[in-house]
Amino acid sequence: MKFLYLLLSVAFPAFANDYDVTWLRINAPPFSMPANSSDSGICDDIVDEIIARTPDLKHDSIHLPQMRLKSYFEQGKNVCVPCLIKRDNHPLVTFSTRTSVYPPMGIVTTAQKQRSITEKHGSPVRLYSLLNDKGLRYGQGAGRKYSPWIEQIKSRVQNNQAVTLNYRGADQASVLGDMLVNERIDFGIDYPFIASYYNRHHDAQLVTLPIANNQENLVFGAIGCAKRADNDFATTFINRINPIIRDHILPGESYRQHQSNWLSEYFNDFSQVYEKHLLTKKPAQHAGSEKRNTN
Structure with a gap:
């Protein structure tokens, strides 16, 4: 039994440790609502769905100001933020697949x-x-x-x-x-x-x-996890949840409607934009303008 545990520890580092996930929810409505709010923010539903679909993991949530996020990532704890702008080659964050599409700033x-x-x-x-x-x-x-x-x-x-x-x-x-x-x-x-x-x-x-030369620049949101966490936590957890996000959450009517309720008024055709940029299995059938008509 000890030999089996040692093998699992080498092959699956997260298995050998107390594999917990702390969700950092920013005090920033409408992205994340306060803990005592009955409303659900833009990024709240995806956390709830991931927690429900990974019952074998320990999940915790804390609310904090955005300015404190960096310190948590630098400390290398098992933390994830459900609502970050997806960026390439970030030194502190490993990102999931896209989870939201926002209108240009x-x-x-x-x-x-x-x-x-x-x-x-x-x-x-x-x-x-x-x-x-x-x-x-x-x-x-x-x-x-x-x-x-x-x-x-x-x-x-x-x-x-x-x-x-x-x-x-x-x-x-x-x-x-x-x-x-x-x-x-x-x-x-x-x-x-x-x-x-x-x-x-x-x-x-x-x-x-509207900002000149920025009207086509959609912004994509994603879950971000601490790259410095021990045992390759970020990669392990992101690899675990990416198929859940792509195959179950994004195509699901509940999540899609939730995003539409918050964001559809800022697009000419939110459904088309959602399909084109978030649904890998069902791309949009017709290309069209992704910016909101500002005239």
Whole structure:
């Protein structure tokens, strides 16, 4: 028996250890809802489905601010985040197959400042020009990351534009709206559904302006697990759940409808986009525009 256990320990490192998974749910509605909420965020359902389909594993969940994610990945614990932007060759994170498709990010501002921004920086907005405008204040939540294309432009003007950071720990999706409404900043960058969510819950009038050369840049979400965790945890767990995601969760009517409820209004044809980019077994039959009509 000891010999058999030794063989299994060598062949399957995760088997020989206490194979547990801690899900890090970001305090950022509408992605993940607070633990006491009756609503289900964009990324909550996939965690629940994976837990239900892997009863042999130990699962735990904690809610935390986005700015604390990096420290968990650096510590190399058995942690996964259900809602990250999928990136290539990340030094700390191993990603699953795509789990969500989001509309292009845009400039979030108030209805009062919309006209002054578009008159000076165009419509769609020229992001490089806007970020270089020292007469306007840019802000974001601490730890917030954007699509690679936007991050590249931001890095080019990082030293020219002061950035107002909000370190508020709870309800991090509201940090941008709070700074705009309280006039601490003039604009930020995020998904259009972030502005819509804030408007519904705070009786505000935030608007999202399209960014030039970014209107076709869909953003893909995925589960991300700590690459530094012992016993090749990230690869082992991702290899375990990828077939579950591809073959069961993504094609399932429940998950598909849940994503549609949150995101469909930001696409001309969400069903087509979902099939084309997320369903490997059933690609979209007709090619079409993936951006929302902004006219």
